[in-house]
Amino acid sequence: MSDTPTVAVFRPGDDRSADAVALLEELGADPVPDPMLAVEATDATPRTDAEYAILTSKTGAELVSDAGWDPGETTVCAIGSATADALRDEGYAVDIVPEQFTSSGLVARLEREVDGARVEVARSDHGSEVLLDGLEAAGAYVHETILYRLVRPEGTGESAEFAAAGELEAVCFTSSLTVEHFLEAAAERGLREAALEGLAEATVGVIGSPTAETAESMGIDVDVVPDEATFDALARATLEAVRTTPK
Template identity: 80%
Template sequence: MSATPTVAVFRPDDDRLERAQELLSELGAEPVPDPMLSVEATDATPRTDADYVVFTSKTGAELVSNAGWEPSGETVCAIGPATADALRAEGYTVDLVPEEFTSSGLVAALKSRVDGARVEVARSDHGSPVLLEGLEDAGAYVHETILYRLVRPDGSGESAVLAAEGGLDAACFTSSLTVEHFLEAATEGGIREDALEGLADAVVGVIGEPTAETAASLGIDVDVVPDEATFDALARETMAATAAREP
């Protein structure tokens, strides 16, 4: 491992990527920014007849504001503090944030409340089925509105090349889709197996068990899954694991 570890980060190319790079630099890393997600808005808004409206991302909060959504008495739920802060920044009141910032955490927070209720889930086209199935099992009438589609940006894959060359010390995957898009980029470049070997020698950190399961199913060993589903926790714990490795 080099004195300054190289750490791949796959956040969308906006302020999230900028903040992620700043944090990794503060923690002593050389960030390798390689956005694996690009947002295509649908301009949809949540249905107006719901008792609960659930948001699962900062992006969704901003897009419903841009599309002119106005709540009318619904209980507004955010999957975590970043989503809640984004909703508040757009002028919305947030009524519920679960203790665990995941789909299963949202289900746990809502299951005793939603029997017979109408629940609107407003999110991307790649949302986890855990949320919909869990709410339905709790007796809710669930409807999903797709606010945006997540696609792989043109030109992505620098981190896959670096991994294939043995030059990547760590990687911070923030969703199953970032894992899938990383390997898509590697496959298109004809370096999938080499990139997987490079990741095997690196510290791989992921947010959430679903992302860990996706990585494992695709042949990637996961070293770090922070208890708190935030990029801050992911970056800090991945860097700690990287520093703990033998030089």
């Protein structure tokens, strides 16, 4: 392993990518930023007649703020600390953040209090069914508003070329969609199998069990799933594994 491991990162090509690159450089890595997600807003706004409103991302927080959403007396829930921070930055009070920053963690936090309640879930078009199914099983009346669609930007796939050439020592997948889009980009370049072979020799870090399940189902062995579902935790745990686990 080199003293400065090469790490692919797939955050959206805005400040999230810049922040991820800065963190990886601070941790002594050589980042390969390859944004695998872009946002297409739907211009929809969350309903305001629910007892609970759930936001699941920084992007969602910014979009509802831009739309002038006023939650009123609604109990505002954020799926994790990053979303909560984004909501607060936009001027919203956050009432509930689960201990486990996942859909199942939020269901576990709410399931004893939402029986008969109206719950508004405002998120992307690729949200996990775990959240909706779990809340409905707890007796909630759930409504989902699609705030934005997640698409793969044109021109992505540099990281697939690195992987195919055996030049990646680690990757940090942040959602199931980043895994799917990485392999789509590799396939477009005729490198899908070679990229998979490259990942087999790299340290693969992912956020959350759904992302791990997606990766495994597509032939990617997962090495790291941090306890905390944040990019900071993912980057640190992945680099620690790179430096302590021989490949």
